[in-house]
Amino acid sequence: MRPAPTAPSEGTMALLSPCSVVQLLATVVAVLPLHLVPAARQEEACYFPGKWEGTWFQSGVRSPIIISQNRLSTKGRCTASEGDKFVVFDEKSCYRCVVIHEKHANVLQYKESYCRSRESLVNLCSLITGDALLYSMFRIEATAVPCPFKGPFTFTYNRGHGDCRSPVSSIDSCTEDSRLLLRYQACPDIPGTESTVEELQCLATWKEGSSRYLVGKVRHSHATSNEDRYRCFVYERSALAAAGGGGSGAGGDDGVDFRVAQSGDATCNGLFSPMEGSRTMTLRKAMSHSKCWFPAWLTSSLRWHTLDYARSYTFHHRNTTLRISNSSLAGGHKPAPSYANTLLSGAGISVSMGLSSDAASQEMRVVCTELKQQTGDVAHLVTHFTMGCQSGFMCMTFYRRDGHVIEVQTGSHTWRQEDACLPANFNKSTLPFVTLVTSSPEPRQCPYLGKFSVTGLSRAGRAARSLRHGRGRPRRDLDGLATDACPEESQDFTTLVVGCSTVDTMEFRSKCLPADVVSAYSCHGRWEDNGTHYLITTPLSRSSHGARRLCFMYRELEGLVLFSSSADSCQRGVSPGVGGALAFNVTSSGQCVEANSCVRPGARALWAVAAVATLAAWRHVER
Structure with a gap:
């Protein structure tokens, strides 16, 4: 350990003259490193x-x-x-x-x-x-920026052996404005050209002198490291396009909108002009896919939801664009798996289109391309979709069931517009329906007003009485009516009262429960399809994990009404009274006046008194 410095004693200092002290300090300063x-x-x-x-x-x-x-x-x-x-x-x-x-x-x-x-x-x-x-x-962990050009474009490219002009290559914008999808075509007569698809994520743009630069990350089958992924671009916009007159067939610079040069490695070295680079491209604006409008009855409400709120359908840009997204993208929570959700992640659109499995978590942008047929309540059209950086055409049919209820069928993905609605890609009889409602659907009169007895109750194909529910606060929706207060054999509802309190309300009751414990549902739109009726309802008192909306599917059979329910869509493959999340049968047991005997007789007595008084007054006038 270095010894601590000690102060000179008074005797030592006394031996030094003032001149010696000055010389000593000068020596110390001289030997110190001057840069310290x-x-x-x-x-x-x-x-x-x-x-x-x-x-x-x-x-x-x-x-x-x-x-x-x-x-x-x-x-x-x-x-x-x-x-x-x-x-x-x-x-x-x-x-x-x-x-x-x-x-x-x-x-x-x-x-x-x-x-x-x-x-x-x-x-x-x-x-x-x-x-x-x-x-x-x-x-490395860069936040992406909007790309300086937005598709669709067609383009030709040159890798030093001549322009690849035919077949023409194309650029499409992705759902995110920071991504572009480039589809390169191979020209048989031009060496060094190949048919490949690249996805470009834009990371930075800046202007230097008269040149504009772009740095992006390119993803393709041969990119295995950052040396392959990072690329620099220099680009310029044609004077005609900048003035608002660009685009295909605009004249001037042969309809050119952008000229672009790309670096051959993960640097910006040697990029001084959009005419010189490892690969040069000439971009021309292509025709927009948006060529028609969705019907007014469909866009009268700009936002629609699936019954379980798992997905939302939102219309934008003068009724030409539809965006379909997971509610979890905005709400921060992941909805429970549902029938409607599988259309984009399992057995529906995603699989039939051949899209990647992670596409289901991305927003889908849909534009109206061709209106094939339209009646008062049905619109059959071809649409162009973009999901992430994957795109194509699909056939869609929208059905107006009520002012606040619609349904949609969506076909398979195709690369060509003319193939979208062919029977091989759109089979109306086998495609599932997605049921959509507005955020606040209006109440409608419920069907079958009166009082009914419930029999044959089952949940997901199992007899209701075999189910055991956990203990806790009594629940007031169809997930179970205060089951701990009832014996096992009568733990579920036994009576259905329709339209007796108000004409738009259905009430499910159980014999062993107090009168105030009721599962009440407000009725909305209803319709019939191929002999089966469909009714949209909203629970008036919903548990935190209960359904947001319910679709009741029902059919009449020899004095019985067979019911089934679904919490995500009005499924066509469900047999009422047999399948579905909940199935039961009802038979009429009386009119509404019998459901509240303490009040209604008084009303009838008042009516009788009024009738007698009216008759007496009439006879008095005749005399």
Whole structure:
């Protein structure tokens, strides 16, 4: 351990003359390293901008580059700075000047001097020549930005062996405006061309002089590392397109909207003009897929939901665009698996289209392309869909069941518009229906007003009395009526009262429960399809895990009405009274006046008194 310094004794100091003291101090100052004090001050003040902190990729550097406070992981520690100039010092006692320019929050470019012994910042930075290599760093966990051009486009491309013009290649926008899908076509007479699909995620854009730059991540079958994925682009918009006159067949620059050049590696080196690059492209605006409007009765409500609220259907942009999304995308929670949900994740659209399994979690954008047939309550049309970066055509039929209830059938995905509604891709008799309602559907009169006895109750195909429910507060929906208060054999409802309190209300009651414990449902739209009736209802008192809406499917048979229910859609494959989440039969046991004998007789007596009084008055007038 280094001994602690001791102060000179008074006797020692007394032996030194004032001149000796001055000479001693001068000697001490002379032998101290002159750079210690100013260097410490400089190092304390030298930090890289906080917005640069993070993990970066640089071509040719195997490990990610980390910028944190005063350290640049591959270069060392910052010892001095002035503006965009930084002196860094590494473990090999190497000093160098690094001049860093921020092109975008996700892109840093720099030049550097050679390794030297310690020199001033000015001297080190003066060693960087104009032709020094320019290095680019791309932020690894970058937030994507909107792409500077939005599809659809057609384009030709050149990889140094001539323009690939026929067949023409295409660009489509993805659901997110930060992604584009490029479909390259192979030209038989042009070497180096191939048929492939690439997805471009835009990460940064900036302007430098008269040139505009784009950095993106390209995903394709051959991209296995960041060296393959990161690419730099320089582009320009044609003067005619910039003035609003661009597009296919617009004239001028042969209808060109954009010219683009792409780097051949994960740098921006050598990109000075959109006419020169590893690959150059000429983009022309293609015809929009949106060519018709959804019917007014469909867009009268801009937002529709599946019965279980698992998915929402929202209309945008002057009734030409429909967006279908998971409620979990907006609400932050994952809905329970449901029949309607499987249309995009299991046995429906996703599988028939051949889309990837993760597509179900993404929003689908649908535009009206061709109106095939329209009547007062049915619209049959061809649509173009985009889900993530996958797109194509599909046939859809919408049915108006009520002002606040619609249904939709959706066919298989096709690449060609003319194939979408062919029987092989759209079979009306086998396709499932998705039932949609508005957020606040209006009440409607319920069917079969009166009082009914319930028999043959089963849940999901099992007899109701065999079910045991957990203990807790009595519930008031069809999930179970206060089962702990009843013996096992009578734990579910035994009576259905329709329209007796109000004409739009159905009430399920049990014999052993108090009169105030009732499962009440408000009726909305109803319709008939192929002999089966469908009724949309809303629980008036819903448990936290109960259904948001219910579809009752029912059919009359020899004095019985057979009922089944579903909480996600009005399923056509369910046999009323047998299948479904809940199945039961009802028979009439009286009119509404008998359901409340304490009140209604009084009303009848008043009517009789009024009738007698009226008759007496009439006879008096005749006399």
